[in-house]
Amino acid sequence: MIDWLDDASLDFPPTRRALGADTEAPGLLAAGGTLTPARLDAAYRRGIFPWYGPGQPPLWWAPDPRMVLRTADFKLSRSLRKAVQRFAATPGCEIRVDFDRAAVLAACAGTPREGQDGTWIVPELQAAYLAWPAMHSIETWMDGELAGGLYGVNLGRMFYGESMFMRRTDASKIALAALVCLCREFGIPWIDCQQHTGHLASLGAAELPRSAFEAHLAAHVDGPSPGPWTYHPGHWHRHLLTST
Structure with missing residues (x-):
């Protein structure tokens, strides 16, 4: 009950x-x-x-258990590295943060979770997130079009990933790579991924006991959130492309 x-x-x-x-x-x-x-x-x-x-x-x-991506453990595969390098070097390709949160939510609502049918991002949930300043969207833009992205929540030194979508190849993975860069820039060590999926596991996420997750929250969720939430192209090389 x-x-x-x-x-x-x-x-x-x-x-x-x-x-x-x-x-x-x-x-x-x-x-x-x-x-x-x-x-x-x-x-x-x-x-x-x-x-x-x-x-x-x-x-x-x-x-319980809880799926978490430690930002230090993010797996940048050879193919994703090449995709990020092409993206970073191509005019008209950029990462935007909170530029069109509503469009990202709507696109994610049309993308079912792995192994499930239909949407869980119902209109009243979209409205609540859009009214909450802690919600952020990481957006992959190509040639003036929203090609993919994700949204989640930042409280203190914690980021909670919610959902992602793509309209062009690798656009959602590029957004996640940008989020990892931002988290490393801001000193956010974990991204909550909620539940296990094969896709998240391939990117370095792993399960841990709920008790360990809650202990981490207790140490990181309070206090001021970092910011401003903006993305600089230099973050690619500072936090990702130069790493091993």
Whole structure:
């Protein structure tokens, strides 16, 4: 049995009460509650995130284990290195941050998660994220067009990756590589990836116990967030292309 959230409070139940691996919804912690930036903030600071589909109430998750990409462990494959090098050297190709957050959200909403049908980024969730200054979009632009990107949340020295999309080859991977550069620039050691996928694992993400994830949050989520969230082309060589 999961808890039903009360709109009069932003409290969440302890994450240890999330459904276990032997259930049909492992990691499900609670349901309900009006989606607002304040509720999202309270959830993310606890390592809890919303994930649900059309016609469902808000569902709140705290999975165990947790998928995390340590920015120091990001795997820049030979093919991705070449793609980033071409991108960085091509006029009309640039990384923009928060230039069109709404377009990124809409594009991600049309990209189902690995192994799943349909969208989980429902309109009310998009509206809540867009009203929350902690949400950022990392955008891959080519020839004046939005070719791919991702969005996520920054609190303190923590970044929570949410979703990505691409319209041109490698555009989403290039956006993720740019996010890794920004995190290294800002001293953000981990990017939360929530749940395991083969794609994330191929880029260096790995699972760890929820208790370890929450201990990291306790040490990194409070305090001022870095910024400004802007991308400089020099970040490619400073943080990625010169690394081994």
